[in-house]
Amino acid sequence: MKTSSMPLFLAFALLFVIGCTTSSEKQENTAFTLPDAGKYGQGVGFLGDSLFTDFSPERQAAETKRLQEALAAFEDTQEVGEGIWVGRRLAYLGLHREAIAVYSALLDKHPRDPEVLRHRGHRYISLRELDAAIRDFSLAAQYMEGMPLQVEEDGLPNAQNIPLSTLQFNVWYHLGLAHYLVGDFESARQAYQRCLEVCENDDSIVATLDWYYMTLHRLGFAEEAEDLLRSFDLENAVIIENDAYFQRLKLYSGQLEPEALLDLQQNPDTQEARLGFVTQGYGLGRYYMREGQPEAARNVFKRVLSTGYWAAFGYIASEKALADLEEHEQSGI
Numbered sequence: 001m002k003t004s005s006m007p008l009f010l011a012f013a014l015l016f017v018i019g020c021t022t023s024s025e026k027q028e029n030t031a032f033t034l035p036d037a038g039k040y041g042q043g044v045g046f047l048g049d050s051l052f053t054d055f056s057p058e059r060q061a062a063e064t065k066r067l068q069e070a071l072a073a074f075e076d077t078q079e080v081g082e083g084i085w086v087g088r089r090l091a092y093l094g095l096h097r098e099a100i101a102v103y104s105a106l107l108d109k110h111p112r113d114p115e116v117l118r119h120r121g122h123r124y125i126s127l128r129e130l131d132a133a134i135r136d137f138s139l140a141a142q143y144m145e146g147m148p149l150q151v152e153e154d155g156l157p158n159a160q161n162i163p164l165s166t167l168q169f170n171v172w173y174h175l176g177l178a179h180y181l182v183g184d185f186e187s188a189r190q191a192y193q194r195c196l197e198v199c200e201n202d203d204s205i206v207a208t209l210d211w212y213y214m215t216l217h218r219l220g221f222a223e224e225a226e227d228l229l230r231s232f233d234l235e236n237a238v239i240i241e242n243d244a245y246f247q248r249l250k251l252y253s254g255q256l257e258p259e260a261l262l263d264l265q266q267n268p269d270t271q272e273a274r275l276g277f278v279t280q281g282y283g284l285g286r287y288y289m290r291e292g293q294p295e296a297a298r299n300v301f302k303r304v305l306s307t308g309y310w311a312a313f314g315y316i317a318s319e320k321a322l323a324d325l326e327e328h329e330q331s332g333i
Helices: 008-013 057-077 080-092 096-109 114-126 130-143 167-182 185-197 202-218 222-230 243-253 271-290 294-305 313-331
Strands: 039-044 050-054
Touching: 039 096, 057 080, 080 096, 080 114, 096 114, 114 130, 114 167, 114 313, 130 167, 167 185, 167 202, 167 313, 185 202, 202 222, 202 243, 202 271, 222 243, 243 271, 271 294, 271 313, 294 313
Parallel strands: none
Antiparallel strands: 039 050
């Protein structure tokens, strides 16, 4: 696929993932391809492990087409929204560092765009750069103040093809997560409270309640956490895509036994199955920690990490939990 007159700022932002051939100094008739299948370093995890993205030939073929379409759409329109999709397509390939470069280039021209900041902040979380994520989400919250709720289109549509989240939800939700991961649970609590205020469906509510509930327990507010859980009607909830969080809430409420939440012997073999596994796994691990069973929690966290799904929030949180356990043991706490 050929494109013409590719904007220089975007070409430079994609330098490390796009192979370019140019017919003139103005970069006309530029051809775009993803790198050959292989490993591409992205960062370092909380346990000191390198984070690699693996390209399979099959995945490369499918995603190359989608990325090229996003690039062509952005070139045609020069709209921020199309530029965001270039970053999103890179992120879906696991190229979070390169997605950040795209968002940073967009922010050079549109520094107060809350949606670009929201997406860059998300990728900073993926790479464990939490201070940068908090800065981006905090700015996004400031710049979106007073805006009407803005529905976000899904990159991976749910079974009913109904987008369920908004810009406002995603900013507060991810800001809460970033604060939670750095251990600033009071700031996380405040973010999740704001997040609940903009939730428009049960899927958004259960995802927020789950992290909010754990945050309150981390603060020592056990009674408030249980009151929060009781405030939601689990029996009549309508869940389209966030079943993993829904099942975690059932565990916390006593409707599920720990062993019924997750089969730790299973080996999830699809992206959807792995995501569900790591999401439920972190919740189960935190449940065991609250029950005074750190070894059981450790085993669950390790099982989550064995999936290799290092960009998933449950994986990141499990990794951080193991790092914290190791630190406590080494310090004699």
